[in-house]
Structure formats: C-alpha cells, structure tokens
Amino acid sequence: MQCDMCGKTVESLKKVQIEGVLMNVCFDCSRFGSSVKSIPKSFNRSTYVKRAYVNPDDNIVVKSNAGVLIKQKRESLGIKQEDLAKMLSEKASTIHKIESSGAHIDLTLARKIQRILKINLLSEDKKSDDVVTSSNSDGLTLGDIIKQKMRK
Ligand SMILES: [Zn+2]
Known part of the structure; x- marks a missing residue:
C-alpha cells in the first residue's frame, strides 16, 4: 500500500x-x-433549530399618528407632558418629541402609554406604507405619444 x-x-x-x-x-x-x-458531527446544530414561535409583534406597528392621539387624550385628561412622562418613567422631552414631531415610539413604550391613557396606539401592519402610488401625472405611454403625433 x-x-x-x-x-x-x-x-x-x-x-x-x-x-x-x-x-x-x-x-x-x-x-x-x-x-x-x-x-x-461538526455541523452547527443551531442552524437546524426551527423557529417554531412566531413573534406576534412582527406585524404590529405603532400608528403613525400616535403622537397626535397621545396629545389629544393627554390633554382631554388634563395631564401634563411631565406627569405623563413620570407615569411612564420616561423623560418629559421624550413625550414632547413624540407628541410634536411624531417621533418613533417603540412597542414597549406604546403599550405602556396605551395602558395609562387607555387609547389604542397599535395597528396591524398591512404594509400599506410600502405601496408606492404612481405620481406620474402625464401618464402617457409611448403609444399615446405616437397616436398624438399621428393626429397632427
Ligand atoms: Zn506519507
């Protein structure tokens, strides 16, 4: 051998x-x-672990007008931004930012606010924001242009 x-x-x-x-x-x-x-047996076992648990938060989003909703509800309850901030153990500036500029609210905070103000800030993500509507105003196809030229 x-x-x-x-x-x-x-x-x-x-x-x-x-x-x-x-x-x-x-x-x-x-x-x-x-x-x-x-x-x-050197393969990585973890790659074979299936993700059986689907996070229900995956398609839950904070409403884009959440800031406005919070402000309206807060004012109707006569709560100051600072007071709401304290209830949430957040900074008053955070609340201010959310209400005035519609700053992004994370799910955890949104849920806390929901509980305290008893409003609904979450919606299911329908991916509607991803749909881009065509804003092509003249909307002419090449065929239309040719037809127009033929007419002249
Ligand atoms: Zn040898």
Missing part, C-alpha cells in the same frame, strides 16, 4: 481529509489532515 502524500509504501494507510480531499496516507502524513472519523 502506498501513501497518497509521500508515496511511501506502508503496511496500513489512514484515511484522512486534507484540505477537503480524502486521501489514504501513511501514519506520518496523517497528521497533516483530519481523521475522517472525527469530522461528521
């Missing part, structure tokens, strides 16, 4: 993997590769 690596004739060969190639080598050369027997 001959070693695939050095060509030496030996009594027994070892099957090893060297740079991804299976080779039958002598004992001396086998240390350059990894023994085939030790290879198999």
Whole structure:
C-alpha cells in the first residue's frame, strides 16, 4: 500500500481529509489532515433549530399618528407632558418629541402609554406604507405619444 502524500509504501494507510480531499496516507502524513472519523458531527446544530414561535409583534406597528392621539387624550385628561412622562418613567422631552414631531415610539413604550391613557396606539401592519402610488401625472405611454403625433 502506498501513501497518497509521500508515496511511501506502508503496511496500513489512514484515511484522512486534507484540505477537503480524502486521501489514504501513511501514519506520518496523517497528521497533516483530519481523521475522517472525527469530522461528521461538526455541523452547527443551531442552524437546524426551527423557529417554531412566531413573534406576534412582527406585524404590529405603532400608528403613525400616535403622537397626535397621545396629545389629544393627554390633554382631554388634563395631564401634563411631565406627569405623563413620570407615569411612564420616561423623560418629559421624550413625550414632547413624540407628541410634536411624531417621533418613533417603540412597542414597549406604546403599550405602556396605551395602558395609562387607555387609547389604542397599535395597528396591524398591512404594509400599506410600502405601496408606492404612481405620481406620474402625464401618464402617457409611448403609444399615446405616437397616436398624438399621428393626429397632427
Ligand atoms: Zn506519507
């Protein structure tokens, strides 16, 4: 039997993997590769863990007019921004930002506000914001243009 690596004739060969190639080598050369027997179970188990639990928050979004809703409700209840901030253990500036500029509210905060003000700030994401309506005002196709030219 001959070693695939050095060509030496030996009594027994070892099957090893060297740079991804299976080779039958002598004992001396086998240390350059990894023994085939030790290879198999090296796959990453975590890649096979299925995501059985689907996060229900995935399609829940904070309404884009949440800031306005908060402000209206807060004012109707006669609560100051600072007071609401305290109830939420947030900074008054955060509340101010949300109400005035419609700053992004994270779900956790939105839920807290919902609970305190008893308003609904969340909606299911219908992905409607992703739909871009064509604002092409002249709306002429090449065919229309040709027709117009023909008419002249
Ligand atoms: Zn060898």
